[in-house]
Amino acid sequence: MSTEHEVTERLDVKGLNCPMPVVKAKQAVDGLGVGEVLLVTATDPGSMPDIEGWAGSTSGVELLAQEEGEEDGETVYRHYVRRVE
Amino acid sequence: MSTDATGADATPETADEDELAALRARVEGLEEQLAAARDDDADDRKRVTIISTKGTLDMAYPPLILASTAAAFGWDVTVFHTFWGLDILHREKGRDLKLSSVGNPSMPVPNAVAALPGMDAMTTRMMRRRIDENGTATIEELVEVCLETGVDLQACQMTMDLMDYDEEDFYEGVTTGVGAATALRHMADADIQLLV
Numbered sequence: 001m002s003t004e005h006e007v008t009e010r011l012d013v014k015g016l017n018c019p020m021p022v023v024k025a026k027q028a029v030d031g032l033g034v035g036e037v038l039l040v041t042a043t044d045p046g047s048m049p050d051i052e053g054w055a056g057s058t059s060g061v062e063l064l065a066q067e068e069g070e071e072d073g074e075t076v077y078r079h080y081v082r083r084v085e
Numbered sequence: 086m087s088t089d090a091t092g093a094d095a096t097p098e099t100a101d102e103d104e105l106a107a108l109r110a111r112v113e114g115l116e117e118q119l120a121a122a123r124d125d126d127a128d129d130r131k132r133v134t135i136i137s138t139k140g141t142l143d144m145a146y147p148p149l150i151l152a153s154t155a156a157a158f159g160w161d162v163t164v165f166h167t168f169w170g171l172d173i174l175h176r177e178k179g180r181d182l183k184l185s186s187v188g189n190p191s192m193p194v195p196n197a198v199a200a201l202p203g204m205d206a207m208t209t210r211m212m213r214r215r216i217d218e219n220g221t222a223t224i225e226e227l228v229e230v231c232l233e234t235g236v237d238l239q240a241c242q243m244t245m246d247l248m249d250y251d252e253e254d255f256y257e258g259v260t261t262g263v264g265a266a267t268a269l270r271h272m273a274d275a276d277i278q279l280l281v
Contacts (some may be wrong), residue, residue, distance in 0.1 A: 026157035
């Protein structure tokens, strides 16, 4: 499964755990222009509910999609986040 | 009669005009108040105040994890460190926080064994290895992230004096010279207050 989104920036947080995927995602989103999309790739399964919860409670960000995939034999979780304001 | 009639007519008209002017003034006043209230709402970010009192490795994590995450939510976050919680902000001690083996029923050894010399150092080493293998951030990393993202990390002045700590002992950016009144004021304004 792959999601089609115009990705502006990529953030690799593989190997990092709570709270770092959310904290780093926020820092990366702050560096985007309005309308630009960040792709966050994590190995922490907790990043699925955490990024969703963060995006849902934080003004200025919109979660476009989340998907599970595989890279180099390990499960990864991809999050597409757009800066909206 | 006619004069009376005119007079009778004039009085209610004047009263209406006065009443209307008073109402207009009242509406203007209310509109101003409404605009002010809306302005307040506009920058009314959620506020979190955490009181951090413990300096063991395990107890240092919850306040920092919650604080850094709350900052990522765009919230206004204050962490007031007091007593052993000050060690988290201490540049040297913060890197060397320990786990206590005694009095923790989750430890795999009985208290009588846990109390032996060197046991705290051993369980701390084990925990640090797990932290490293698990990709969990270190305490220093979390303190730095908090400071970078605008969390107000405060050091209680009274306990700093009590424990003979100096402002220079702490990470740059830590707020010193604050006390219980500052903590209470932040707690009163906060949506979320936690004591750890």
